[in-house]
Amino acid sequence: MGIIGMRSDERGVSLVFVALAMVVLLGMAALAIDVGMLYTAKGQAQNAADSGALAGAGTLILSPDDATVATNEAETFAEQHQMIKQQVDIWPAEDVQVDLVNKRVTVTARRINARGNAVPTFFARVLSIDWVDVTATATAEVGPANTASCLKPWAIPDAFDDVNANGVYDPLVDYYEPGVTSWGTTYRNSNMDFGAQLTLKVGSPGDAITPGQFFPIDLPIADSPDTGGDRYRENIYQCNGEIVEVGDYVVTENGNMVGPTNQGVQALVNLDPSAHWVDGVGIQDSAFPPGATPRIGRVPMFHPGFPPDPGRQDLLVTNISGFFIESVQGNGNVTGRLVPALGTGADGPGALLQTVRLVK
Numbered sequence: 001m002g003i004i005g006m007r008s009d010e011r012g013v014s015l016v017f018v019a020l021a022m023v024v025l026l027g028m029a030a031l032a033i034d035v036g037m038l039y040t041a042k043g044q045a046q047n048a049a050d051s052g053a054l055a056g057a058g059t060l061i062l063s064p065d066d067a068t069v070a071t072n073e074a075e076t077f078a079e080q081h082q083m084i085k086q087q088v089d090i091w092p093a094e095d096v097q098v099d100l101v102n103k104r105v106t107v108t109a110r111r112i113n114a115r116g117n118a119v120p121t122f123f124a125r126v127l128s129i130d131w132v133d134v135t136a137t138a139t140a141e142v143g144p145a146n147t148a149s150c151l152k153p154w155a156i157p158d159a160f161d162d163v164n165a166n167g168v169y170d171p172l173v174d175y176y177e178p179g180v181t182s183w184g185t186t187y188r189n190s191n192m193d194f195g196a197q198l199t200l201k202v203g204s205p206g207d208a209i210t211p212g213q214f215f216p217i218d219l220p221i222a223d224s225p226d227t228g229g230d231r232y233r234e235n236i237y238q239c240n241g242e243i244v245e246v247g248d249y250v251v252t253e254n255g256n257m258v259g260p261t262n263q264g265v266q267a268l269v270n271l272d273p274s275a276h277w278v279d280g281v282g283i284q285d286s287a288f289p290p291g292a293t294p295r296i297g298r299v300p301m302f303h304p305g306f307p308p309d310p311g312r313q314d315l316l317v318t319n320i321s322g323f324f325i326e327s328v329q330g331n332g333n334v335t336g337r338l339v340p341a342l343g344t345g346a347d348g349p350g351a352l353l354q355t356v357r358l359v360k
Helices: 003-062 067-078 226-238 260-269
Strands: 096-099 106-110 135-146 195-200 249-252 276-278 283-286 296-302 313-318 319-328 333-338 353-358
Touching: 003 067, 003 106, 003 135, 003 353, 067 096, 096 353, 106 195, 195 319, 226 260, 260 283, 276 319, 296 333, 319 353
Parallel strands: none
Antiparallel strands: 096 106, 106 135, 135 353, 195 333, 249 313, 276 283, 296 319, 319 333
16 A cells, blocks of 8 residues: 555544544533533522522511411512523422421422423433433521611610519629620510510609619711711611620610600601501501511610619610510600511520521
């Protein structure tokens, strides 16, 4: 065989190798497209499951004994998502589990062959893989929190045990030490205490916890020129965005502040004037979704065994709770109902604020 013939054969072999390599490369590229699509579907499924679990668990703050409400909310929010251009389909009986004891909701988002909606493949079909099951699960829970904003400018006594039943609150051994989060409050995050009517701002000097202390506190407002009564009044009917944590200090306000109290509370009530409290039921006739009325504010608490002295001074926050602001009397006496309220962070037993978080 001549040299020219040998070169022709080599060119033919090279073409065969190039053709085979192209087939392999194209196959790998095709499979990579399918794998990428499946990763996208998995991420979308996880988003749906996370959203459903958080929404369902969130209902347990206001309705801690109602699994039906939690299930419906979880289904609604999860189904607002799509997996590869197809709406997520939640089967409540199989895909939503509500644990009322531990205040947890678990949601599973599925596109599976057993339901006839598995994710189809494109190029993997050459390997006889026509579809792939995609599932994702998330669990969210309601837990205690110790940080909040939108505080109202009052600080009221927390509830602590009267151990020896002498009518006087007993100081706690662990009243305040760095890192201590168990303050010993006897208020509880349960229907046993929710709805309790408390005085948030004392109106009569005879009811003051110490001379001159009627429960007002001074909460600074960022980038605001307001001071004194103006700032106090604004903090009543608006949301103060400053963050306060259990263990922080707030500053007590001088005087009874009757005028600003009446004006601020009335302005707050006017934001949702039809809302009112019904014993055994809760807030009724609000113009806002459940738990969203602006008349729910967060109020810090202090240890009643260590009330503030007269005058402006630092006051240790031992707890923060939500209150539905009911009304104000002419002398500046404000009442509210203990209600669940959202916060952030975490705390030990006794925390009254709650938060919703993913646990897995």
